[in-house]
Amino acid sequence: MSNLKTDICVIGGGSGGLSVAAGAAQMGARVILIEGHKMGGDCLNYGCVPSKALLAKARAAKARGTIAEDDFRAAMDHVNATIAAIEPHDSVERFEGLGVQVIQGFARFTAPDTVTVDDITIRARRFVIATGSSPLVPPIPGLDRVPFMTNETLFAQKECPGHLLIIGGGPIGLEMAQAHRRLGAKVTVIEGEKALGREDPDAAAVVLKQLRRDGVEIIEDAQVESVSGHAGALEVQVRGGTIFAGTHLLVAVGRKPNLDRLDLNVAGIAYDRGGITVGTDLRSTNRRAYAVGDVAGHGQFTHLAGYHAGLVIRSLLFALPVKARHDHIPRVTYTDPELAQIGLTEAQARQKYGGQLSVQRIGYDQIDRAQADGRTDGFIKLMVARGRPVGVTLVGAQAGELIAPFALAIASNLKLSAMAGMVLPYPTLAEIGKRAAGAYFSPKLFDNPTVKRVVRTVQRWLP
Numbered sequence: 211m212s213n214l215k216t217d218i219c220v221i222g223g224g225s226g227g228l229s230v231a232a233g234a235a236q237m238g239a240r241v242i243l244i245e246g247h248k249m250g251g252d253c254l255n256y257g258c259v260p261s262k263a264l265l266a267k268a269r270a271a272k273a274r275g276t277i278a279e280d281d282f283r284a285a286m287d288h289v290n291a292t293i294a295a296i297e298p299h300d301s302v303e304r305f306e307g308l309g310v311q312v313i314q315g316f317a318r319f320t321a322p323d324t325v326t327v328d329d330i331t332i333r334a335r336r337f338v339i340a341t342g343s344s345p346l347v348p349p350i351p352g353l354d355r356v357p358f359m360t361n362e363t364l365f366a367q368k369e370c371p372g373h374l375l376i377i378g379g380g381p382i383g384l385e386m387a388q389a390h391r392r393l394g395a396k397v398t399v400i401e402g403e404k405a406l407g408r409e410d411p412d413a414a415a416v417v418l419k420q421l422r423r424d425g426v427e428i429i430e431d432a433q434v435e436s437v438s439g440h441a442g443a444l445e446v447q448v449r450g451g452t453i454f455a456g457t458h459l460l461v462a463v464g465r466k467p468n469l470d471r472l473d474l475n476v477a478g479i480a481y482d483r484g485g486i487t488v489g490t491d492l493r494s495t496n497r498r499a500y501a502v503g504d505v506a507g508h509g510q511f512t513h514l515a516g517y518h519a520g521l522v523i524r525s526l527l528f529a530l531p532v533k534a535r536h537d538h539i540p541r542v543t544y545t546d547p548e549l550a551q552i553g554l555t556e557a558q559a560r561q562k563y564g565g566q567l568s569v570q571r572i573g574y575d576q577i578d579r580a581q582a583d584g585r586t587d588g589f590i591k592l593m594v595a596r597g598r599p600v601g602v603t604l605v606g607a608q609a610g611e612l613i614a615p616f617a618l619a620i621a622s623n624l625k626l627s628a629m630a631g632m633v634l635p636y637p638t639l640a641e642i643g644k645r646a647a648g649a650y651f652s653p654k655l656f657d658n659p660t661v662k663r664v665v666r667t668v669q670r671w672l673p
């Protein structure tokens with residue numbers, strides 16, 4: 211049994227935990243990091259990185275217009291190579307080099323200021339819980355008797371599935387549907403409500419149209435009631451009795467926070483189904499313990515975990531007051547076309563601002579670069595209240611990149627005039643944001659009798 215003492219003990223070496231550990235150690239704190247499984251967490255090993263690498267190869271296959279026998283295997287090789295390229299950045303060696311003491315094993319609280327990992331006891335001034343989330347496996351009758359995949363096993367496939375059935379039409383389900391379809395599989399998505407149901411419905415429709423054009427079958431309002439069969443011959447029955455048959459099954463119906471192993475009650479840390487209960491300062495009901503990322507219950511994104519980490523570092527190291535907000539966190543579904551959202555959707559903004567809201571919509575077809583590239587599907591919707599952007603929905607080519615200036619504008623509460631006054635290189639897709647901002651101001655300038663009167667007066671006086 212060994213007893214360790216430290217300033218900061220970080221539990222979980224994924225996106226959130228690694229950011230806290232690296233930042234705190236480099237600024238002089240004594241840091242112990244505990245990781246029970248793979249350094250890098252979900253994002254590197256089973257999430258963002260492999261899914262985006264697979265989508266990249268799928269997009270290339272689509273552009274070529276043909277699918278070769280070994281495309282799927284080559285795509286998985288690319289997935290593994292991408293993880294391998296990023297892995298050193300998240301490795302035990304790098305963190306030890308930064309001065310972090312890394313302990314491999316699962317942590318469990320044994321007192322409000324103590325955790326244990328096997329036979330090691332760690333007492334810390336502060337804890338940061340960054341244990342992430344896991345795939346939710348719902349109690350669907352029969353699911354426990356058939357082979358199925360989650361994001362934790364999907365990227366270990368060697369052969370392209372013949373016919374992939376996917377339960378769940380959220381971002382995981384749809385990104386993986388398009389990737390597998392474009393790499394040669396038949397794909398059926400079975401969604402209990404509306405696919406991409408959290409998104410602006412007009413924008414979701416643009417994505418679903420392209421997926422269907424690719425040949426993905428998307429069934430909505432089809433709650434799964436049972437699953438049966440065996441490897442290579444699976445059946446999914448939905449409400450109403452319809453049965454969908456396929457060779458493989460992916461379950462992508464959401465996530466659950468990783469709390470089970472932590473013994474949170476011992477440490478006086480409150481939690482519920484959504485995750486650890488935190489205040490705006492990201493502290494739990496045990497003032498020594500913070501929670502960041504997926505386990506903190508405010509969304510599941512790597513950039514959110516990174517944002518939380520930055521705040522917690524300020525609080526931990528400098529005792530500065532911090533206040534997390536979540537209204538400026540963008541999200542992107544990386545299908546082709548991409549769907550990006552920041553701030554309020556149109557429906558949310560109408561509810562909040564009523565008659566004060568103005569919505570500007572510009573199609574990609576109005577952007578010269580989109581015409582030149584032949585990528586005219588999609589649009590931007592810009593929600594403006596009191597002269598400031600309060601939400602942006604972007605669907606189309608590179609929407610995830612094009613949302614960036616609005617991430618700055620909304621985070622910094624900039625006026626829309628800053629966006630409209632920006633000079634952008636021509637011809638770029640980014641002009642779509644400036645065009646939307648300009649569209650807000652043009653009636654004020656061009657359909658305004660006062661402006662016309664002033665211009666006429668000035669013209670009369672000019673020599």
Ligand SMILES: Cc1cc2nc3c(=O)[nH]c(=O)nc-3n(C[C@H](O)[C@H](O)[C@H](O)COP(=O)(O)OP(=O)(O)OC[C@H]3O[C@@H](n4cnc5c(N)ncnc54)[C@H](O)[C@@H]3O)c2cc1C
Pocket residue numbers: 221222223224225226227244245246247248249250251252253254256257258259261262315316317318340341342343361382468471472502503504505509510511512513514515544
């Ligand atoms: C298929 C998929 C695609 C995704 N794509 C994107 C994307 O494109 N963009 C995006 O922003 N987000 C994406 N996400 C979400 C993103 O992966 C997560 O939001 C992010 O990884 C959360 O970081 P985290 O630090 O909270 O948790 P994680 O990165 O999951 O790290 C948690 C770590 O804690 C460890 N752990 C758990 N319990 C213990 C314990 N008791 N003791 C010690 N260690 C423990 C785990 O082993 C894990 O390594 C995707 C997720 C999935 C599943």
Ligand SMILES: NC(=O)c1ccc[n+]([C@@H]2O[C@H](COP(=O)([O-])OP(=O)(O)OC[C@H]3O[C@@H](n4cnc5c(N)ncnc54)[C@H](O)[C@@H]3O)[C@@H](O)[C@H]2O)c1
Pocket residue numbers: 348350377378379380381382383385400401402403404405406407432433434435462463464465509510511541542543544
């Ligand atoms: N690009 C990204 O940033 C990205 C990509 C993937 C995942 N993620 C993160 O991971 C989270 C989880 O993604 P997800 O797609 O698993 O979950 P999700 O909650 O976003 O979507 C799950 C879908 O499954 C449906 N569903 C649930 N039970 C069902 C049933 N019995 N039968 C049929 N349909 C059912 C729901 O109606 C929902 O539409 C996301 O919310 C996101 O935060 C992010």
